[in-house]
Amino acid sequence: xxxxxxxxxxxxGIKPYLEGLPLTQVLIRTPKLRTxxxxxxxxxxxxxxxxxxxRRAKFILADASNGHTLLLHLGMSGRLSVLPTATPQSSPGxxxxxxxxxxxxxxxxPAPLTPLALHPNPPLAKHDHIILxxxxxxxxxxxxRRFGLFALLPTATLNSHPYLANLGPExxxxxxxxxxxxxxxxxxxxxxxxxxxxNTVVVGVGNIYASESLFRAGLHPATPANTITRxxxxxxxxxxxxxxxxxxxxxxxxxxxxxQADGQLGYFQHTFSVYGRKGQxxxxxTTPIQSAVMGQRNTFWCPTCQSEHRQ
DNA sequence: ACCCCGACCTGAGGGC
DNA sequence: TGCCCTCAGGTCGGGG
Numbered sequence: 001x002x003x004x005x006x007x008x009x010x011x012x013g014i015k016p017y018l019e020g021l022p023l024t025q026v027l028i029r030t031p032k033l034r035t036x037x038x039x040x041x042x043x044x045x046x047x048x049x050x051x052x053x054x055r056r057a058k059f060i061l062a063d064a065s066n067g068h069t070l071l072l073h074l075g076m077s078g079r080l081s082v083l084p085t086a087t088p089q090s091s092p093g094x095x096x097x098x099x100x101x102x103x104x105x106x107x108x109x110p111a112p113l114t115p116l117a118l119h120p121n122p123p124l125a126k127h128d129h130i131i132l133x134x135x136x137x138x139x140x141x142x143x144x145r146r147f148g149l150f151a152l153l154p155t156a157t158l159n160s161h162p163y164l165a166n167l168g169p170e171x172x173x174x175x176x177x178x179x180x181x182x183x184x185x186x187x188x189x190x191x192x193x194x195x196x197x198x199n200t201v202v203v204g205v206g207n208i209y210a211s212e213s214l215f216r217a218g219l220h221p222a223t224p225a226n227t228i229t230r231x232x233x234x235x236x237x238x239x240x241x242x243x244x245x246x247x248x249x250x251x252x253x254x255x256x257x258x259x260q261a262d263g264q265l266g267y268f269q270h271t272f273s274v275y276g277r278k279g280q281x282x283x284x285x286t287t288p289i290q291s292a293v294m295g296q297r298n299t300f301w302c303p304t305c306q307s308e309h310r311q
Numbered sequence: 312a313c314c315c316c317g318a319c320c321t322g323a324g325g326g327c
Numbered sequence: 328t329g330c331c332c333t334c335a336g337g338t339c340g341g342g343g
Contacts, residue, residue: 003336034319034338058337076337077321127321145320147337190314199338206336255336256323275336296316298334315343326332 004204005247013261017137030129057203075147178234193221194295274300
């Protein structure tokens with residue numbers, strides 16, 4: 001699901017409810033995500049205070065006070081939602097309402113550690129795999145496809161862990177420029193679109209924003225990476241930054257199920273120029289948008305605005 | 312060192 | 328209604 005803007009939006013949404021607060025409860029209902037979560041993880045996290053919540057590529061990280069860092073990835077379908085703790089005054093009606101309506105709760109893999117009837121919040125949904133509770137909120141990690149990741153790693157060796165060690169530059173920092181992009185493209189004849197989704201070239205650009213950035217840069221997605229000129233790389237880097245920045249400002253893109261942590265929908269999808277618009281007229285020139293699979297992912301472009309690549 | 316492709320999962324939507 | 332197929336915002340690892 002989420003590319004950089006959606007992860008960044010999610011991070012900003014959960015931050016006020018997790019950062020600097022003790023985890024009063026950690027519930028792992030489904031250990032089998034992208035990798036199996038070790039059995040002692042919940043216990044290791046409980047009563048820890050999370051600090052320095054941040055994003056690296058599409059990972060969300062948070063330091064625990066016990067020398068470990070929490071690493072979280074939303075995969076394709078992952079979502080974090082915040083349920084703020086009800087104030088004592090406003091909760092009695094809610095609690096009464098809930099105790100009788102326990103119908104929609106699916107059978108959890110391991111038995112929940114807490115009776116659902118005691119929860120002040122709505123019943124857990126299908127695919128609510130992990131629940132982090134602080135004094136201010138309950139944060140739920142829901143992930144239908146379970147490509148997401150939840151791992152606790154030693155902070156001291158974090159950056160040398162394979163998950164993070166080989167990541168390229170952050171696109172919204174000065175570490176990513178037309179020059180660094182141009183250099184990273186030199187040794188590959190793969191389509192530029194595929195390279196934009198390569199995390200060693202630049203992080204955070206996924207299938208949507210690769211197509212959108214290339215449209216804005218006027219570059220055909222099939223252009224061999226090593227034929228991109230320095231000038232084209234400058235233009236492309238600028239448009240990647242602008243596209244991602246605008247998408248963050250719009251709260252990300254909601255396709256099927258992305259929601260911000262507070263349940264609001266992103267609206268950047270309304271400004272897509274090419275993604276998902278196969279056969280529809282280009283907004284700039286009315287030529288029908290084309291699509292083809294590149295890097296095992298559907299790719300969209302305007303054959304007029306994005307001039308043919310050299311053979 | 313590259314590059315290609317299947318695998319990991321569930322669910323939504325279309326065609327019949 | 329139901330079945331069967333394809334497709335979906337991301338990685339990872341094996342083999343050529």
